[in-house]
Structure formats: structure tokens, C-alpha cells
Amino acid sequence: MGRSDCVVLYNAASIVEIEGSEERTYPSTVLREEVIAVEESLREAGFSPYVLSVEHFSRELIQTLAKLAPRFVFNLCEAINGKCEFEMCVAGLLDLMKIPYTGSGPMALGLGLDKFRVKKLFQASGIPAARGYLLAPGKKLSARRPRFPVIVKPVHEDASLGINSNSVCHTWAQLEKQVGYVHSVYLQEALVEEYLDGREFNVSIIGDGDPEVLAISEIDFSGMPEGEPRIVSYRAKWDEESPMYRCTTPMCPADIPRRLENRIRDIALRSYRCVGCRDYGRVDMRADARGALYVLEVNPNPDIAPNAGFARAAGAAGYTYTKIISKIAQFALERGAKVASTVYAL
Numbered sequence: 265m266g267r268s269d270c271v272v273l274y275n276a277a278s279i280v281e282i283e284g285s286e287e288r289t290y291p292s293t294v295l296r297e298e299v300i301a302v303e304e305s306l307r308e309a310g311f312s313p314y315v316l317s318v319e320h321f322s323r324e325l326i327q328t329l330a331k332l333a334p335r336f337v338f339n340l341c342e343a344i345n346g347k348c349e350f351e352m353c354v355a356g357l358l359d360l361m362k363i364p365y366t367g368s369g370p371m372a373l374g375l376g377l378d379k380f381r382v383k384k385l386f387q388a389s390g391i392p393a394a395r396g397y398l399l400a401p402g403k404k405l406s407a408r409r410p411r412f413p414v415i416v417k418p419v420h421e422d423a424s425l426g427i428n429s430n431s432v433c434h435t436w437a438q439l440e441k442q443v444g445y446v447h448s449v450y451l452q453e454a455l456v457e458e459y460l461d462g463r464e465f466n467v468s469i470i471g472d473g474d475p476e477v478l479a480i481s482e483i484d485f486s487g488m489p490e491g492e493p494r495i496v497s498y499r500a501k502w503d504e505e506s507p508m509y510r511c512t513t514p515m516c517p518a519d520i521p522r523r524l525e526n527r528i529r530d531i532a533l534r535s536y537r538c539v540g541c542r543d544y545g546r547v548d549m550r551a552d553a554r555g556a557l558y559v560l561e562v563n564p565n566p567d568i569a570p571n572a573g574f575a576r577a578a579g580a581a582g583y584t585y586t587k588i589i590s591k592i593a594q595f596a597l598e599r600g601a602k603v604a605s606t607v608y609a610l
């Protein structure tokens with residue numbers, strides 16, 4: 265155990281079904297692939313990683329980390345105690361233990377799970393964000409009649425959880441039903457957003473102090489079955505058997521004119537900085553029917569599996585997978601070097 269110089273910290277994905285959900289849970293294999301790939305790349309880059317799974321917070325977790333005393337942790341934890349809202353606490357724990365780690369700190373991770381708060385932040389910062397409002401469980405829809413169509417999403421989820429074929433609503437009755445679905449199944453506020461009927465881009469960014477865009481990816485919605493909304497729903501993201509999966513192909517790098525590319529890069533970098541992202545992240549944005557761009561969300565610590573969007577963008581920018589993983593590790597090591605003396609909790 266003592267010979268490891270870094271720890272790959274992860275949580276095995278939850279396989280608990282969400283009762284009443286049309287979306288299945290996050291595929292358990294996905295996170296595992298990411299862990300193995302990161303471990304192998306770190307080895308290839310000359311590190312000796314120790315892979316540590318964390319499901320629940322415990323005294324043992326602190327003791328093990330203290331005993332291992334790694335030079336850095338590669339943080340792949342997306343949840344602890346079964347809750348993604350505690351993702352930020354793992355980063356906070358590492359901060360308290362003065363163990364350098366990859367990826368964003370607690371503040372950015374917390375913001376990443378609050379789409380509405382980020383929207384407010386963006387509005388105050390002059391970053392174009394999709395307009396929307398929140399509806400809390402138990403509150404009547406009443407006064408707020410939106411301009412249809414709108415999209416309804418749970419405000420604190422990611423990975424397209426809670427987003428399905430009924431999420432885009434054209435009528436009051438559809439909206440009422442879908443808001444009820446989010447409230448009763450996801451037990452949280454529903455975010456009602458103007459539906460942006462244009463192109464969709466995912467922008468992968470790398471960097472700590474001076475972030476850079478790796479590449480811009482565009483979702484190709486062509487071939488989407490008649491009547492299906494052109495969105496990346498849960499099934500489109502995860503269910504390889506579904507027609508929606510086949511009709512939401514990412515194209516990276518996107519084929520876009522220079523002016524549009526510059527605009528996308530500028531908005532993405534401002535969003536990354538505004539949320540306080542660190543090391544790596546992905547900004548999702550969409551255009552309206554007239555081509556105006558709006559940010560949908562910022563993903564600090566996005567999926568970094570070799571077949572996920574971030575790694576694809578890194579490839580398009582000329583990085584091998586190992587190179588990008590060791591570059592991210594390097595950011596953590598550099599931050600560690602700035603901490604004069606390392607003090608552990610035990």
C-alpha cells in the first residue's frame with residue numbers, strides 16, 4: 265500500500281432503481297470503465313496508482329487516505345452515501361486533509377448540480393443562458409404561463425436523468441403532467457426552460473489558471489424519428505438499442521464557420537471561469553431557431569471515460585488518452601507543490 269504515489273478515488277455507480285422513473289439508473293459499467301482507463305493511463309505515465317472505492321463516508325476512508333498519503337488523488341467520485349449532492353463533500357474532505365486532487369473544488373462541483381443558480385450567476389455576468397424558472401413540489405403552476413414550447417428538467421440532476429420524450433411540452437396539460445413527473449419521481453424542483461430549437465454544442469475545456477478549449481462537438485440529430493424531440497434524452501445518451509441513441513451522434517470537431525466557433529469558445533471559457541471550474545470541464549450550449557447561443561449547463565468533472573465526449577474532444581485536439589490524463593494529474597501535482605507543508609488529518 266505504501267508504494268502507491270497516487271489514489272484513483274471513485275464510487276461504484278448506484279444500481280438502485282428510481283421508483284416510477286422512465287429512465288433507468290446510471291449504467292453501472294460506465295463509471296468502472298472510466299476508473300480502469302484512468303488507472304491504466306496513470307501507470308503508463310509512470311505513476312503507481314492505488315484504486316480506492318468509496319461508497320459511504322467513514323472513519324476508515326480518512327484513515328486509509330492518511331495512511332496512503334498520496335501525492336495526489338485522481339478524483340472520480342460522483343456521489344457518496346448514494347447522493348450526488350455530496351460529490352462536493354469528497355472534494356472538501358480532500359481539501360481539509362490537504363491532499364491535492366484533480367478536477368474542480370467543492371464550490372464548482374456544487375454549482376454544477378444546481379442549474380438554476382448557475383443561470384442566475386450567468387445572467388448577472390452577462391453570459392447568455394437559456395431563460396427559465398423553477399417550480400417547487402406542491403406549488404401550483406397557476407400564474408406563470410410560459411411561451412410554448414418549453415422543456416422540463418429536474419434542477420439537480422445530470423446525465424439526462426429525468427429527460428425523456430415528454431420533456432418538451434407544447435401545451436399546458438403536457439407541462440402540468442411533466443412537472444408532476446419531476447416532482448413525484450425526482451423529488452425536487454422542476455426547471456421549466458424555453459425550448460431552444462437550434463444546433464447543440466458540447467465544448468470540452470482543459471486547464472487550471474489559463475483554460476483552453478480542446479474541441480467543439482456538435483450533436484447530429486438527423487434521422488430522429490417523427491414526433492421525437494431533438495434532444496439528448498436519457499435514452500439517447502445511454503440506451504444503445506434505442507433509435508434516439510443512433511440519432512444523436514456527436515460530431516467532433518464540429519463543422520462550423522470561424523465566427524461561430526469563436527463565439528462558442530468565448531461563451532464556453534467565460535462559463536467555465538464563472539463557475540470556477542478547474543482542470544477539466546464541459547459546457548453544453550444550444551442555439552435558438554435564429555442562431556443565438558445560450559448555455560444549458562456547465563459540467564465540472566465530466567465523464568472522462570475513453571469513449572465519452574471529453575476524451576473524444578481531447579483526441580480531436582491531438583492528445584492521446586494517456587497524455588490528457590497525465591496532464592490533468594499534473595495540474596493536481598502543481599497545486600500540491602504550492603502547499604508548503606502537507607498536514608494530514610491523522
Ligand SMILES: Nc1ncnc2c1ncn2[C@@H]1O[C@H](COP(=O)(O)OP(=O)(O)O)[C@@H](O)[C@H]1O
Nearest residue numbers: 394422423424425457458459460495496548560
Ligand atoms: N432549453 C433547452 N432547449 C432545448 N433542449 C434542451 C434544453 N435544455 C436541455 N435540452 C436538451 O436536454 C439535454 C440534457 O439537458 P442538460 O441541461 O444538458 O442536462 P444534463 O445535465 O442532464 O445533461 C441537452 O443535451 C439538450 O439536448
Ligand SMILES: [Mg+2]
Nearest residue numbers: 423424548561
Ligand atoms: Mg448536459
